[in-house]
Amino acid sequence: MLCYTPYIKIISRALFVSFLSIISTLASGVDEQGCPGPNCQNNVEPPAPPxxxxxxxxxxxxxxxxxxxxxxxxxxxxxxxxxxxxxxxxxxxxxxxxxxxxxxxxxxxxxxxxxxxxxxxxxxxxxxxxxxxxxxxxxALKPATPSAPSAPNKSYTGSIAINWSAVTHATYYNIQQKLNNGSWATIDTNQTSLNKTYNSLADGTYAFRVQACNEHAWSCSDYGSSSNTAVINKPGMPASLTVPTSSSDSVINISWGASTGIVSQYLLRRLLNDASSYTQVALTSAKSINVTHDSSGIYKYQVLACNEGGCGEPRLPGNNLEVRLKPAPPFVPTLQYNADGLVSVSWPAAQRATYYNIQKRLNGGSWTSAVNSVAQLNTIFSVSTDGVYDVRVQACNTHNWSCSNFGNHTSLHMTLSGGALSQSTNQVEGDFNGDGNLDVFNQALIKGELSSISPLEGFNVNNFHINWTTAHPDISAIEDWSAEEYSAYSGNFNDNPGDELLLLGAKEIVLIHSEIIIPITIFTKVRNAIVSWDSSNNASFVEFPFDADPKQFKVTIGDLDEDGYDEIILQGKTRGATSYVLTHEGNLKQTLNNGYLGVDWSAATYDIEITEDGIILTNTTTNEVSIAYISPTGIIIRVPKVSRYIHTDLLGSPVSESDSAGNIIE
Structure with a gap:
């Protein structure tokens, strides 16, 4: 007999009903197989379906x-x-x-x-x-969100290749793109590969992101994070390039138009004459620059727009540039007369000059052409009128639009005499401004005519190689530089650069007629002068008062005491005349009377030459030679070989004691 405990906890009504059904079945009895009656399984009713x-x-x-x-x-x-x-x-x-x-x-x-x-x-x-x-x-299981695709930071070709890693459950991928700060846009769908390349992209910053999908559009991941690529294509060709066709200036402006695309700088290049390759002139962000041309020739220009990705195609101008740099103004020319009214003109070469033009003017009148297109450094032209002729030269480089200004002129005073011309200039050479090139002091022979300083070689110095008729621009005290007023020489007399110009003033004797004729000596306003030029080519002078008419003396310049400065020897021209030695400052250093050391020191008896060994005395009659020795202080102290000096009578006529010829004897 089955017993039931009152303590069974009924969990649910359904369970309780099922339990009662089972108990009722068991209570009705079972057969030997344990089944409650025949066909017991068929007697258990299944529940109703859900x-x-x-x-x-x-x-x-x-x-x-x-x-x-x-x-x-x-x-x-x-x-x-x-x-x-x-x-x-x-x-x-x-x-x-x-x-x-x-x-x-x-x-x-x-x-x-x-x-x-x-x-x-x-x-x-x-x-x-x-x-x-x-x-x-x-x-359809949703794939995981893809990571950011791999892409370059920059592209200089307009192409971007992206790739990404496979995602589980993904069967295809969608790709979105965003340009700069724009919106996302789907550019590719149903991509089964794991990479994609995009070409011909314009400049800008491109972002890419990927979505993974599982067969169906409704089973896609979110779009992943993005990767950015800056596309920087080479710029386009500049819009224009403006270059002049010709120029005589070294600095020329060249300009060009803007280029399309991203431009960081413009590259200007040029080709000179037949060079094999272009050379860089400038790399600049400007669109106009001044370019220096150091050489004449035919220049071919091109300009390219550039950025970090490289340079685009070059823009060429519609023309080449011919540069012919102007020569420097030529030096003051040298003039000489020839027979039959012909004047010879010569001048040093001017840098870059290929030919020269020559102008002349008469007596300060208008300039007229004398000779044009002269390829050499000299020429001849004819004159037919007396007067002062000024001549100047212009240097040109290949074309008449590339010519210098006319240089300083030089003058020639000419008079016709039986068809021949006489030249009135005295020329003294010296490196007066100390630049290492010889200059010439062209001294007018006639008072009031033109004097000048011109280069003998080297380049013309504009504020030094000048001409004047009365006073030099820097020295107003000397009012006339002509040979009528001064005898001119060159030497080294002070510490200024180069040589100095020695001017020995002439004296003029004027007879005053009254009851008694009285001779009066008139000296120049500045008795004697040493003219110097400093390093800035400014002229100045120092006056010294030694009373000597240069017409009565032969002048020799040289360094007697080897102190670096030249002394001045004034050698009397007539036989038996007194001679003098002056210091480099013009002071009297030694008087050489006739018979001093047994020698007649006049220029009539001896030609003298100053050397390192002493003064060489060459007899003007016999050509025999003696040496006058010099003390360390520059004093003449000894002459080993001498002639018996010549006495003169009261009228100045020579009277020889032993040899009327005054020859040197032992």
């Missing part, structure tokens, strides 16, 4: 969803079977569970259908209703 078996959706991207159903009775539990892609049903819940739902998690894509059974237990097994099917659900 109703409203349902899934939450027809698709799932996660594989996680809940299957639900309803039932009006109280079966002990439910069994659930699953079919994938039309295959056989298999239990996914076989043990009885009284819940009217089942949380399902699938790990594979597929088409899933479910059957739900209501079941009760029996002593001999579980008795279940027929299965009720759910609708189908398609599971």
């Amino acid at each position: 109703t409203n078996v349902a899934l939450p959706a027809s698709t799932s991207t996660s594989g996680n969803y809940q299957l639900t159903w309803e039932h009006e009775g109280y079966p002990m539990g439910y069994q659930v079977k699953q079919s994938k892609n039309g295959g056989a049903y298999t239990f996914i819940q076989e043990s009885l569970n009284p819940n009217k739902y089942l949380d399902i998690a699938v790990a594979e894509d597929g088409q899933y259908v479910y059957q739900v059974f209501a079941c009760n237990p029996s002593p001999f097994g579980v008795v279940c209703s027929g299965g009720i099917n759910s609708g189908g659900i398609t599971v």
Whole structure:
């Protein structure tokens, strides 16, 4: 007999009803097989089937969803079977569970259908209703969000290649692009490969991101993070290039138009004459620059727009540039007369000059052409009128638009005499400004005519090689530089650079007629002068008062005491005349009277030459030679070989004691 404890806790009404059914069956008795009567299994009624078996959706991207159903009775539990892609049903819940739902998690894509059974237990097994099917659900698991695609930081070709890593469950990919600060736009879908290249992209910053999809458009990941690439294409050709056709200036402006694209700098290049390759002139952000041309020739220019990606195609102008640099103004020319009214003109070469033009003017009148297009450094032109002729030279480089200014002029005073011309200039050479090149002091012979300083070699110095008729621009005290007023010599008399110009003033004797004729000596305003030029080519002078008419003396310049400065020897011209030695400052250093050391020191007896060994005395009659020795202080102290000096009578006529010729004897 079965006993029931009053302490059994009834969990649910359904369980309680099932339990009573089982007890009633057992109480009715069982056969030897344990079955309560014949056909006992057929006597256990299964529960009614479930109703409203349902899934939450027809698709799932996660594989996680809940299957639900309803039932009006109280079966002990439910069994659930699953079919994938039309295959056989298999239990996914076989043990009885009284819940009217089942949380399902699938790990594979597929088409899933479910059957739900209501079941009760029996002593001999579980008795279940027929299965009720759910609708189908398609599971397509959403891929993970892709990481940012790999892409270059910059592209200089307009092409960008991107690639990304594969994502689980992804069967294809979508790609979006954003330009600069614009919006995202889908540019490619259904990409099954893991890379993509985009070409012919314009300048800008491009961002790319990728979305992974699992067969269906509704099973796609979010778009991943982006990668950025700056596209910097080579700039376009500049719009224009403006170059003049010709110029005589060294500095020329060249300009060009703007280029399309991103431009950081413009590259200006040129080709000179027949050079094999272009050379860089400038790399600049400007669109106009001044370019220096150091050489004459034909220049071919081009300009290119550039950025960090390189330079675009070159823009060429519509013309080449011919540069012919102007020569420097020529030096003061040298003039000489020829017979039959012909004047010879010569001048040193001017740098870059290919030919020269010569102009002349008469007596300060208008300039007129004398000779044009002279390729050599000298020429001849004819004159037919007396007067002072000024001549100047212009240097040209290949074309008449590339000529210098006319240089300083020099003058020639000429008079016709039987068809021949006489020249009135005295020329004294010396490096007066200390530049290492010889200059010439062209001294007018006639008072009031033009004197000048001109280069003998080297280049013309504009503020030094000048001409004047009365006073020099820097020295107003000397009002006339002509040979009528001064005898001119050159030497080194002070510490200024170069040589100095020695001017020995002439004296003029004027007879005043009254009851008694009285001779009066008139000296120049500045008696004697040493003229110097400093390093800035400014002229100055120092006056010294030694009373000597240069017309009565032969002048020799040289360094007697080897102190670096020249002394001045004034050698009397007539036989027996007194001679003098002056210091470099013009002071009297030694008087050489006739007979001093047994020698007649006059120029009539001896030609003298100053050397390192002493003064060489050459007899003007016999050509025999003696040496006058000099003390360390520059005093003449000894002459080993002498002639008996010549006395003169009261009228100055020579009277020889032993040899009327005054020859040197032992």
